[in-house]
Amino acid sequence: MSVKRTAIGPSDLLVLAAAIAQGGIEVIDLTHTLAPDFPTIVLPPEFGQCAPFRIEEISRYDERGPAWYWNNISMGEHTGTHFDAPIHWVSGKDLPDNSVDTIPVANFFAPACVIDVAAQSAANADFVLTIADVEAWERRHGRIPPRSWVLLRTDWSKRTGRDYANLVDDGQHSPGPGAEVCRWLVAERDVHGFGTETIGTDAGQAAHFNPPYPAHHYMHGKGRYGLQCLANLDRLPPTGALIVAAPLKIRKGSGSPLRVLALVARGSVP
Amino acid sequence: MTPPLAPPKRKDPLTKTRAPLLPPGARSRTAKGLAAAAAEGRFALQVCAECGAVIYPPRDACPRCLSPRLPFRDVPRDGVLLAETVIAASSDPYFRERLPWRIGTVRLDAGPSIVTHLHGDVREGDRVRLSLNLDKGGQAVAMALPTMPMLHMADDRQWRELTCDPKFRRVLVTDGRGRVGQAMAQALSQAEAAIVFVGIADSWKPFPGEAALRAIARVEIVPLDLTDTVSVGDLAGEIGGRVDIVVNTAEHVRPGGMLERTGLVVAREAIELRYFGLMRLAQSFGPALRARGADGVNSAAAFVNLLSVHALMNWPAYGVFSSAEAACLSAAQSLRAELRPGGIKVVNVFSGPLDTEWYETVPPPKVTPSALAAATVDALRRGLEDVYVGDVAEDVRARLAVNPKALERELGP
Numbered sequence: 001m002s003v004k005r006t007a008i009g010p011s012d013l014l015v016l017a018a019a020i021a022q023g024g025i026e027v028i029d030l031t032h033t034l035a036p037d038f039p040t041i042v043l044p045p046e047f048g049q050c051a052p053f054r055i056e057e058i059s060r061y062d063e064r065g066p067a068w069y070w071n072n073i074s075m076g077e078h079t080g081t082h083f084d085a086p087i088h089w090v091s092g093k094d095l096p097d098n099s100v101d102t103i104p105v106a107n108f109f110a111p112a113c114v115i116d117v118a119a120q121s122a123a124n125a126d127f128v129l130t131i132a133d134v135e136a137w138e139r140r141h142g143r144i145p146p147r148s149w150v151l152l153r154t155d156w157s158k159r160t161g162r163d164y165a166n167l168v169d170d171g172q173h174s175p176g177p178g179a180e181v182c183r184w185l186v187a188e189r190d191v192h193g194f195g196t197e198t199i200g201t202d203a204g205q206a207a208h209f210n211p212p213y214p215a216h217h218y219m220h221g222k223g224r225y226g227l228q229c230l231a232n233l234d235r236l237p238p239t240g241a242l243i244v245a246a247p248l249k250i251r252k253g254s255g256s257p258l259r260v261l262a263l264v265a266r267g268s269v270p
Numbered sequence: 271m272t273p274p275l276a277p278p279k280r281k282d283p284l285t286k287t288r289a290p291l292l293p294p295g296a297r298s299r300t301a302k303g304l305a306a307a308a309a310e311g312r313f314a315l316q317v318c319a320e321c322g323a324v325i326y327p328p329r330d331a332c333p334r335c336l337s338p339r340l341p342f343r344d345v346p347r348d349g350v351l352l353a354e355t356v357i358a359a360s361s362d363p364y365f366r367e368r369l370p371w372r373i374g375t376v377r378l379d380a381g382p383s384i385v386t387h388l389h390g391d392v393r394e395g396d397r398v399r400l401s402l403n404l405d406k407g408g409q410a411v412a413m414a415l416p417t418m419p420m421l422h423m424a425d426d427r428q429w430r431e432l433t434c435d436p437k438f439r440r441v442l443v444t445d446g447r448g449r450v451g452q453a454m455a456q457a458l459s460q461a462e463a464a465i466v467f468v469g470i471a472d473s474w475k476p477f478p479g480e481a482a483l484r485a486i487a488r489v490e491i492v493p494l495d496l497t498d499t500v501s502v503g504d505l506a507g508e509i510g511g512r513v514d515i516v517v518n519t520a521e522h523v524r525p526g527g528m529l530e531r532t533g534l535v536v537a538r539e540a541i542e543l544r545y546f547g548l549m550r551l552a553q554s555f556g557p558a559l560r561a562r563g564a565d566g567v568n569s570a571a572a573f574v575n576l577l578s579v580h581a582l583m584n585w586p587a588y589g590v591f592s593s594a595e596a597a598c599l600s601a602a603q604s605l606r607a608e609l610r611p612g613g614i615k616v617v618n619v620f621s622g623p624l625d626t627e628w629y630e631t632v633p634p635p636k637v638t639p640s641a642l643a644a645a646t647v648d649a650l651r652r653g654l655e656d657v658y659v660g661d662v663a664e665d666v667r668a669r670l671a672v673n674p675k676a677l678e679r680e681l682g683p
Contacts, residue, residue, distance in 0.1 A: 036498040039474045048535040056499050165474040 023266065030230045030243075030260040031081040032157070034073075038080050038229075039165040041199050042172070050076035053257075077255045083247040084201065084216070084226030088254040091221030098223065100253040107225070108246035110192040112149040112262065113141070114236045117175065121154035125166055126205055127175040131184050141238045146190035149243050152177065153233040156197040166204065176203025179214035186222045193225030195243075197233055201226040227260060236262055272390050275425035277438055277464070278567035290563030290613045291364040292407035301328040303342040304410035308402035309655035313347040315382065316340040326382035347400045349378035351414055354394045364406070367564075372428065376400060376414050386412040390426045403432040403653050406563065406613035408606075424651060433653035434571035434615055437462040439514035444469045444496060444551065447477045449626055449639040450576065451519035457643035458517070459486045461651070464568065467509060469494025471501075496520050496547030497539075506554035514562070516555055517574040517646065520547050523628035527589030540594040548575065548598050552605050560612030572615045572650055575602045576642065579620040579663040582670055585681045606655075617655055619646050622662025635661045 019025040032038060040050045053075040059065025078084070086092030087099045097103055115137050120127045129152060138144060154175045156164065166173045176196060177185075185191045194201050194215050201215040211217045219226055227245055242263040247256035281287075297305070300316075307314035316325040320337035324345055331338050354374035360366050372388040376398055384400065392398050398414040405411045413432060416423065424435055441458050445451045446468035458466045466489045470477075473493060483489060492509065495501040496518075522540040531537075552573070562570035580588065581595035599618065606616035623629040625636040637660040645659040658667045669677040 036495065036500055037472075037474075037493075039472075042475065048533075049539070052497075054498060161474040162476065167474075167476055169476075 019265075020263070026264045026266045028232055028235050028241075028262040028264060030227075030232050030236075030262055031258075032229055032231050034075070034080045034257060039161075039199060040076065040079055042165070042167065050078050052076075053079050075257060077250065077253055077257075080257045081229040081231070081260055082227075082255050082257045083245055083260075084220065084228070084255045085247070085253065086220040086223045086225070087252070088226070089213075089216040089220035091217050092223060095223045098220075099250075100247040100256055101249045101251050103225075103247075105246065107192070108244065110147055110149050110243055110245075111145065111239070112151050112195075112236065112241045112243045113137075113144050114151045114153050114233055114238050114241070116153045116238070118153055118155040118234070121156065121175040125173040125175065126203065127154075128203055129175070129177040129181050131181045134181060134185070134189075137238070144185070144189045144191060147192045148189075149192050149195055149227070150185055150189075151195040151227070151230065151233055151236070151243075152197070153236070154197050155234060157229075157231040157233070165199065171207065172199070172204030174198040174204035176201070176206055177215050178203075179209045179211060179218075182214040182218040186218050186224060191219075191224060193227065194219050195227035195230050197228075197230050199229060201228050226255075230260060232262075235264075237264060240265065271420060272422040272426045274422040275430075275438060275567060281566075287562065288367065288564040288566070290406070290560070290611070291367065292611070292613060293364045293405050293409070293411075294362060295407045295409050297409050298328060300330055300340075301410070303328060304402055305404060305408065307342060307344070308404045308410040310657070311401075311649075311652050311654045312344050313400060313402050314342040314344050315380070317343040317345065324378070324381040326378075326384050345380040346378070347380075348417060349376045349380075349384075349398060349400060349414075351375070351388070351392055351394055351396050351398045352377050352383065354388055354392075368431070374414060376412075384412050386414045387428050387432075389413060389415045389423070389429055391416045391420045391423060401652075404615065404655055405432060408610050408615075408655075430567075434515060434617070434650040435461075436515060436647060436650050438464050439568050439571060440465040440467070440509075440512050441515040441517060442467045442469065442492075442494075442509070442513045442555070444494060444516065444518045444547075445520040446470055446483050446491070447472075448519070448521055449479065450521060450624065450642060452479045452483050453639035453643040454517055454519050454646060455483060455486050455489050457640070457647045459488050461647045463488065463515075465490055465512075467492050467513065469496075469505070471495035471497070496550060497542045499550055502547075502550040502554045506558070510555050510558045511562075513555055513559070514568050514570045515572045515574065515650065516551060516559070517576075518548060518551060519576060520544065521576075521626075521628075522591070522594065523578075523588070523624075523626070524591055525588055525628070525631070526591075527586045531590075537590050537594070540591060541597065544594045545597040545601060548601050548605075552601070552608075556605065556609060559614050560609050563613035570612065570614055572617050573605060573609060574617040574619060574646060574650070575599075576619050576621070576646070577602070579622050579658065579666045580681075581620070582666060583674065583677050583681060586683070615653065615655055617646075617649050617657065619649060619657045619659060620663045620667070621645075621659040622666065637663075 034053045056072045058070045060069045085100045086095050202213045206213045244261040247258045318332040319339035321335040323334045352375045357371045374388045377383045392414050397417050399417045401413050441463045443454050455466050455468050494505050522543045559570040578595040580592035581599035584592040621637045623632045623636045625638045649657045658664045
């Protein structure tokens, strides 16, 4: 799907706003609720761990603050539905504008190509996306346009608790991209980033891939981004959704929890 | 023989819960020496350093030679019950609710005669064994017990008033993911706890021993994450009114001092789990415990902290861990004072290195999780407050009493 450059006037934004308000453009929430029991990435216990989400009441219309309710919250940068900046990975550590506070804000808007591998993932928790899978998708939906998010729909977000983390004594088992396709998506398709429904952008067993964690390695190595723990990918069209994903502006931040929204045109509204 | 305790009936919702009362609490400062012995299950009286007289009640001068040097020493605890009586009327609110109450006079083989509470199995003229215990108010009292173990002896009504026996009580073991929590659940189930609630954090993570834990009789797995205020509050909302004993088995053992590891992430985890975890448990479960200290056979009874003995003196090889444990000890002392009005005992079980993975590189002697659990159940059954489990804990305790500065120096490199 190619898009021609056209002149945009102020009224076009009003058209957009009206379409969102009236439902001609649907806004889909791709975010899990930040909650204490949402699984985080697990490392061996001798390593530092990503802090889970925590919430502590400051006051709730009580003696601590009679007319107001508010909380202190704490979490890691990679807790819940979150954004990975290039600085997160060693391969992207020296790139310019590689942390969440310096990424050009226009990059927080990008279209998405949604590759549906839900059936394969249901059959095989260790399903690995290949170049052939993407080429098959392109035969049906067209070539992936430059600077598009590639979102891997696995329906993993419909799982909960133990099934979602899917930890066994040889590690985590969840679908993700193979090494070759990650390199290819960046080099040959100039993608904006890679997004998944699982706990990481990489497969559960990606520590054993070459290079390890290829989605992190290749995406961040070329200044591209990651989104993980996404939800509702089954409600997106294969192409045409616009993703709004703006992380918190954390100084030298490697990522952040965020609200990920998709704008999807639903045609005219009565 | 003591009639066996019957499982308590379910509560009658139409009757008021009995408010916890405390027995008379006035004691001299010198008499606190009895409490120190009772807290550890020792039987100690003043022994005159000049003339060797064994003295009771506690005094500031020897009645035989007037020496002021009257240290408390462990002495033989057997004697003869000279006389017994039954108190049928009392003006003291605590005893009024517990009448009739048997007391008697025991002449110790060590010398003095003592007015004591009486176990139901002892009669005038019997040889008896005295026990010093902390009563509901935390003051030392003596009780005369049979010299030999008797059937259902622990079920005696007056004895149970001094102990925190898990039998028929409902216990919360706060963390069952590790071997300590699992051994604790097993020991408490064997001690006839009515329910052993076992907290599991991060239920999405499998853990070793899970199947065996679930198979223990009367174990109920409950979601509980001590690092999460909401989680602890939610569980207290569900079961807080029927937890009689809390046993905090959460561990966060990591080797290293402050210079071994960059940053605070691991130390913060330790403080979150251990210190704030204790505080979350106290805030969520403490008020109901304190209110239910006289709530019948399965009254609320105890809050148990498993502490490293290095809470007492830092062990730099595990320096950050030791300091987090010290914070827990201090919090436990506060909690002890705060729960005392409810007649709830705060039991601190100190141990040295455990025979678990985080002490892998530490040579023996080490305490096995099952030994720690057995010592905890024993402490509850005997109504102890401070327990030292294993050679290292006893050694640290003894050296600390003699020369704290030497111990500090010896624990370092």
